[in-house]
Amino acid sequence: MAKALDGLKVLDLTHAYNGPFCTTLLADNGAEVIKIESPKGDQCRAWGPIDNKSGESGFFAFLNRNKKGITLNLKTEEGKAIFRELVKDADVVVENYRPGVMKKLGLNYEVLKKINSRLIYAAGSGFGQTGPITNRPCYDIVAQSMGGMVNLTGFPESIPTKVGPSIADNVTGIYLCVGLLMALYNREKTGMGQVVDVAMLDTIFSLLENAIVIQTMTGKTPERQGNIDPSIAPFDIYKAEDGYIAVGVGNDKLWSIFCELIGRQDLITNEKFITNDLRCKNYVPELKNIISEWIKDKTKKELEYMFDEAGIPCGPVLNMQEAIDHPQIQAREMMVHINHPTIGEMYFQGCPIKLSRTPSSVDTPAPLLGQHNEEIYGQYLKSKEEVASMRERGII
């Protein structure tokens, strides 16, 4: 079936997480993504979970589906020459080395654009390709901390809390994808490529929504608020008999319905709770206690059913197995199967972007190290014997 990015050729120099997350979006949508690893392989091939039988990384296998894999030693002159050859008819190069590495290799954009002026060069990094700390090493937790996210997550009485999953990494990958697609659109009009530069720090900072304007307009520094929303009440996560459930009562109409549902019509006319502003002010401890008491001996399922019938937005806090099994996740094909050559049957996330005429799909498993060397090098560049010789000499 046709896919949106059919015909797009991507040279993928990325490793670990943010870069590969970008190229996964491209590969799921039909781009030919050629993942270029050093002969030692992407560090992510050692990241858990590791399959007992094959020793293969489940993380790598999930993150690199639909891509082709070749090895290439970019520290050798012959390796560099091969890469420059591949660049000639590539549309996009994606990399997430520390800024400066590609220049040191002599393969930065200024060099590559002379080979192919239509090339789009997308670079993900911790702090960006410019600025006073451009070269500093970065992890997700560092970008989350410095970008302001950690200070806004968690409870006021507790310590600042990082977001569990690595959102600095994966959202950087998504932005990188936005940027290179914009550059592609522009190239269709102008014929010229350019550099796309996305930083994990900038990414986190961009996700803080109104916290920044609160700071600049009011001078007050927003602080973490746990699970409540400072401007809507009730809006919280409550403890049910068998777990937790999120409930949001966003306006006065829902508030009336909510009060009737919990059998407390008296609250509707209680002057402490009559407007959303007052509910926010008087939420802790009185209103929170009333609701917590009512919820605590009911099951999540029971509550979800009741709130849903009443039209009140709610949702249980699901763990991984529960989320995987949820009928909506299933119906949306957010879990997909693939048969991996050494791990065997695998089951992981599908693609969240649903295109009606050119749907994404997971068609091929992640490549074994150098799996497509013969295909790619043979097809474009070299004889069988040359490929074998390159391997012996550590070029691939």
Add this chain to the structure above:
Amino acid sequence: MAKALDGLKVLDLTHAYNGPFCTTLLADNGAEVIKIESPKGDQCRAWGPIDNKSGESGFFAFLNRNKKGITLNLKTEEGKAIFRELVKDADVVVENYRPGVMKKLGLNYEVLKKINSRLIYAAGSGFGQTGPITNRPCYDIVAQSMGGMVNLTGFPESIPTKVGPSIADNVTGIYLCVGLLMALYNREKTGMGQVVDVAMLDTIFSLLENAIVIQTMTGKTPERQGNIDPSIAPFDIYKAEDGYIAVGVGNDKLWSIFCELIGRQDLITNEKFITNDLRCKNYVPELKNIISEWIKDKTKKELEYMFDEAGIPCGPVLNMQEAIDHPQIQAREMMVHINHPTIGEMYFQGCPIKLSRTPSSVDTPAPLLGQHNEEIYGQYLKSKEEVASMRERGII
């Protein structure tokens, strides 16, 4: 200066947060985004912070910069006719109504594509355009809870914790942008538009990285781990004298350097900490206590300087003011000024996607309600008198 999406015409029916976040990325990069509000205005115009003097929403002003604003009552026949007229030469429609609303209005994709077969129709929603709970109302906190993010954030001994900022909303907006740009690329090749469907629930689920493969490959359900990384140690957020700092020691080489830095060379050969695996096993309480003791009476600045000199990834937990003032955020132009007609001088986030040849920029403030009615309707469709009459009759 030329921008990547110059010439792209976007009809923006979005409100609140996820949809507008998508169209901001488009507008920052040169698309003509025409924000179409009901004559009552986007609900987000009432969201804090509110400017005391003008009563204008800082949230709205930040989120809708670079867009034009018109009003249109899509519940009237005349309003629908005008919208269909606008669709004729539009490239993209973006909306984030509850699924079914556009169909009820008679303005769903099946109708619009007959007017313009090249149209790309991008829809953001809580649960998606399909599936058993497609029509259920959703808030960010609900998507974060059901998608598995809340269960993975926070401390094992504490309750599940939502991510402070609304990441279900804003990442859904970014994915929507990815999808519509892919559809645009495809349209350049095929001449045909299509629907892009992104759900907040799917978005959150897609961000869980290896938590899903851990579940499916090992059968073990991952749980929240606070600020540590289960597979790297030391990797945590520590309390310094004047705040918190994140530090990650990702490999054995860094571990040696780290031990020397804290004056504990003895730990390098201590058999409890000799490999990363052992450090993970023996991190709590012994190693954590040693490091916490060493860090607690030093300042963030002092620590940052020392770790940086040693090449150990680290970063202070910054609050909003500190993040805004950080030299890297400043150098990256992640804060921008704009002069708003009623609020005055404003200062908020810039664009995290840096394109070298066609840089994004913030050029115009968010529109006042209906500010561009005369321009848009006058330019394309109506005489001055007709526009005035439409306003009187509540069409715009």
